[in-house]
Amino acid sequence: MDLRLAVPSKGRLMDKTFDWFAARGVRMRRNSLDREYAARIDGADAQLLLLSAAEIPRELAAGRVHLGVTGSDLVREGIPLWDQVVTALAPLGFGGADLVIAVPKFWVDVDTLDDLDAVAADFRATHGHRLRIATKYHRLVRGFLRDAGVADYQLVDSRGATEGTVKHLTAEAIADITSTGETLRANHLKVLSDGCIHRSEATLFKSRTAVWNDAARTALNALQARLQIG
Amino acid sequence: MSSKAAIRAEAERLQAVFLASGASVAEVDLLQPAATLLELYGEDIRARAYTTCDPDQGEMMLRPDFTVPVVQQHLAGGSAPARYTYLGEVFRKQPAGSGRAREYLQVGYELFNSTVPAAADAEVFALFSEILLPLGLTPVTGDIGILLAAVDSLSTSEARKSALRRHIWRPRRFHALLDRFTGTLAPSPHRAALPGAAGDRFAPLIAAAGPAIGVRTPGEIEARLARLQEEAKTPPIAAAESDVLDEILSLRKTLPNAFDHLRVITGDLPGLDGAVCCMARRIEALDAAGVNVTDLPFEASYGRTMMEYYDGFVFGFIDENWPDLPPVAAGGRYDALCRVLGSGQDARAVGGAIRPERVHQMQSRLAGSG
Numbered sequence: 001m002d003l004r005l006a007v008p009s010k011g012r013l014m015d016k017t018f019d020w021f022a023a024r025g026v027r028m029r030r031n032s033l034d035r036e037y038a039a040r041i042d043g044a045d046a047q048l049l050l051l052s053a054a055e056i057p058r059e060l061a062a063g064r065v066h067l068g069v070t071g072s073d074l075v076r077e078g079i080p081l082w083d084q085v086v087t088a089l090a091p092l093g094f095g096g097a098d099l100v101i102a103v104p105k106f107w108v109d110v111d112t113l114d115d116l117d118a119v120a121a122d123f124r125a126t127h128g129h130r131l132r133i134a135t136k137y138h139r140l141v142r143g144f145l146r147d148a149g150v151a152d153y154q155l156v157d158s159r160g161a162t163e164g165t166v167k168h169l170t171a172e173a174i175a176d177i178t179s180t181g182e183t184l185r186a187n188h189l190k191v192l193s194d195g196c197i198h199r200s201e202a203t204l205f206k207s208r209t210a211v212w213n214d215a216a217r218t219a220l221n222a223l224q225a226r227l228q229i230g
Numbered sequence: 231m232s233s234k235a236a237i238r239a240e241a242e243r244l245q246a247v248f249l250a251s252g253a254s255v256a257e258v259d260l261l262q263p264a265a266t267l268l269e270l271y272g273e274d275i276r277a278r279a280y281t282t283c284d285p286d287q288g289e290m291m292l293r294p295d296f297t298v299p300v301v302q303q304h305l306a307g308g309s310a311p312a313r314y315t316y317l318g319e320v321f322r323k324q325p326a327g328s329g330r331a332r333e334y335l336q337v338g339y340e341l342f343n344s345t346v347p348a349a350a351d352a353e354v355f356a357l358f359s360e361i362l363l364p365l366g367l368t369p370v371t372g373d374i375g376i377l378l379a380a381v382d383s384l385s386t387s388e389a390r391k392s393a394l395r396r397h398i399w400r401p402r403r404f405h406a407l408l409d410r411f412t413g414t415l416a417p418s419p420h421r422a423a424l425p426g427a428a429g430d431r432f433a434p435l436i437a438a439a440g441p442a443i444g445v446r447t448p449g450e451i452e453a454r455l456a457r458l459q460e461e462a463k464t465p466p467i468a469a470a471e472s473d474v475l476d477e478i479l480s481l482r483k484t485l486p487n488a489f490d491h492l493r494v495i496t497g498d499l500p501g502l503d504g505a506v507c508c509m510a511r512r513i514e515a516l517d518a519a520g521v522n523v524t525d526l527p528f529e530a531s532y533g534r535t536m537m538e539y540y541d542g543f544v545f546g547f548i549d550e551n552w553p554d555l556p557p558v559a560a561g562g563r564y565d566a567l568c569r570v571l572g573s574g575q576d577a578r579a580v581g582g583a584i585r586p587e588r589v590h591q592m593q594s595r596l597a598g599s600g
């Protein structure tokens with residue numbers, strides 16, 4: 001088996017991925033021992049690897065897997081020049097979430113990036129430090145704010161419970177993934193009207209750096225025909 | 231001799247000229263505390279400098295340039311006039327796939343607190359011109375002071391001027407602001423819907439929107455709403471004025487022609503007079519220092535996209551064979567940076583840096599074709 005396919009190793013993302021492939025005649029199964037990260041695939045000439053969704057971009061970029069299912073947000077954040085390193089073969093229609101910039105709801109004077117930039121200047125003059133934006137998406141957020149010409153902010157790293165950072169006084173605004181917006185609302189935050197950085201969804205990616213020998217290419221063609229993609 | 235050794239030898243040759251001009255050697259650390267650089271340059275520096283973490287000192291950066299540590303060293307030693315030269319590696323992250331050097335030498339010359347700024351500008355530029363003369367580079371000059379003065383002389387509110395000044399170095403944002411202030415761009419629906427009522431109506435509006443969480447206080451929001459009300463009442467900047475600003479920003483002529491043009495513009499924007507006089511003194515000083523000013527190119531917007539610390543005279547030397555590469559040498563005046571780092575201490579400076587590996591490449595090419 002020359003074609004290596006990586007899919008998320010747990011949770012809803014794994015279940016939905018299995019469902020998506022099953023609906024197209026490719027059956028994936030985790031080995032009966034529930035704690036073992038090994039899996040079988042029927043209906044495709046490929047080796048199936050269960051990996052953390054967060055690590056799949058790295059494996060794709062290094063060419064250690066030929067195909068991988070993961071969130072498009074993770075690929076864009078994790079791989080410099082991602083579109084030269086991987087190709088998106090098919091959006092899978094689930095795992096949808098937006099990477100957005102959000103501020104406290106009671107900031108009635110702030111609705112756009114324009115406002116955020118102006119507030120950042122005032123904030124720095126008043127408090128003596130830059131307006132802090134908590135996120136784990138440093139590359140995407142920095143690029144987005146640079147293109148928008150927002151200044152006088154700084155990113156602070158937040159690996160979880162990001163929506164709570166404003167209340168805990170460790171950030172003034174956040175940039176995070178949201179699907180329903182419920183967590184944002186529960187934490188008294190609102191999304192800027194032009195603050196959507198990326199609409200993410202689970203996507204099947206093809207590595208452009210992996211070794212594509214004849215057998216791997218043949219297996220990919222067969223898989224694509226079966227999945228009716230690309 | 232390996233190319234790295236040859237580049238270092240070239241760098242030492244260049245530095246010898248700076249030493250002969252009366253500069254003393256400044257040695258600064260490779261590892262710089264990140265806090266100062268972040269405070270000055272903001273998040274952009276994280277995208278450009280290599281960061282590392284010291285268990286005791288916290289976040290550190292591999293020296294992305296010499297200017298900041300040299301200014302700090304100078305300020306620590308008092309404020310007497312001084313000339314410094316430095317030679318060493320700087321480190322810059324480069325866009326993936328760009329093939330640009332991530333580690334390279336810089337040789338620089340910085341002149342502090344000379345009594346006559348125009349003469350100092352001229353001294354630095356003349357020195358760089360002379361050193362680089364054999365390479366046949368194309369010089370370009372500019373003056374951020376003209377742009378700052380042009381913004382200051384607009385007949386509009388101080389709030390608008392300060393917003394424009396803040397974004398001089400981000401041309402896209404600058405123009406978006408200008409479009410809003412001239413009324414070309416309509417306010418957002420949210421902005422248009424903000425209350426036009428008196429200040430005492432703001433507090434209930436803020437309280438009704440949600441609990442006051444975070445460091446920014448309801449008082450700060452009230453104050454900004456009041457400023458937005460003021461802003462909405464401020465008449466638009468007249469098209470004639472913003473046209474003049476555009477005319478200045480797009481000015482690209484020889485130095486004497488640019489100067490004549492700016493002097494004419496001063497008729498419409500009298501506030502420009504001080505900066506134009508500064509320019510006149512600099513042209514005289516350049517001429518006195520032996521620079522051929524007649525053909526010297528001037529681009530008013532030059533230096534706007536460099537890192538935001540130049541606030542006066544700026545210059546660069548460009549290799550026309552590789553116009554997309556950064557200049558072989560560049561520099562300028564950075565009085566504002568000195569003020570920020572010196573927290574009020576009187577310091578002014580002008581200087582520049584050369585990239586010896588580019589000089590070495592050009593010399594090898596010239597030797598090969600000659």
